[in-house]
Amino acid sequence: MADPTKRLPKLPIERALKVIAGRWKPVILYYVFDEPKRLSELKRMMPDITQKVLIQQLREMEEHGLVRRQIFAEVPARVEYTATDLGLGLEPILLALCRWGQRHAEEQSEANALADCIVHPRAGQAYARTAA
Numbered sequence: 001m002a003d004p005t006k007r008l009p010k011l012p013i014e015r016a017l018k019v020i021a022g023r024w025k026p027v028i029l030y031y032v033f034d035e036p037k038r039l040s041e042l043k044r045m046m047p048d049i050t051q052k053v054l055i056q057q058l059r060e061m062e063e064h065g066l067v068r069r070q071i072f073a074e075v076p077a078r079v080e081y082t083a084t085d086l087g088l089g090l091e092p093i094l095l096a097l098c099r100w101g102q103r104h105a106e107e108q109s110e111a112n113a114l115a116d117c118i119v120h121p122r123a124g125q126a127y128a129r130t131a132a
Contacts (some may be wrong), residue, residue, distance in 0.1 A: 022058045024057045026051050026094050029083060032067055033091055034082035061087070 008015045019028060024046065031037055031045055043054055058081055061067045064088035070076040098117035105114045 013095060019066070020090065022057055022060070024053065025066075026090075026097070028054070028057055028061065028081075029066065029087055029090060029094065032081050032083045033088060036082040037072070038078065038080055042081070066090070 008018055020029075027046060028042060029044055037045075039054065039058075043049070043051060045087065046054070049057075058067060058069070062069055062081075065084055067081050068084050070080050070082065072080070073102075095117070102111065102114060105111045
């Protein structure tokens with residue numbers, strides 16, 4: 001497989017957007033921020049995503065260093081996905097996007113139709129404190 005960094009844009013903002021682009025990547029990251037998740041758990045948490053797309057998004061995030069896949073030598077084999085330190089660094093960014101989305105909905109008089117933000121900063125994390 002080719003080095004994923006060779007396919008990424010040179011402009012940092014464009015690079016960042018490409019790495020997190022996709023309807024499901026921020027949601028997947030949210031679910032693996034707190035603790036490791038198995039593929040079946042992630043699928044249950046996101047019933048609208050297909051198995052194929054979930055696997056594709058996880059592979060891309062693994063390629064770009066956002067999640068780590070750990071395979072346990074058990075029968076049957078168990079695989080868990082965890083956010084890496086690099087992936088966890090996106091938490092304040094996703095929180096900011098969530099807050100902006102809430103503000104946008106309020107400005108458009110659509111706040112009553114909005115779900116709660118899915119990103120909740122964890123106490124004690126250095127990057128979560130700097131987001132405020």
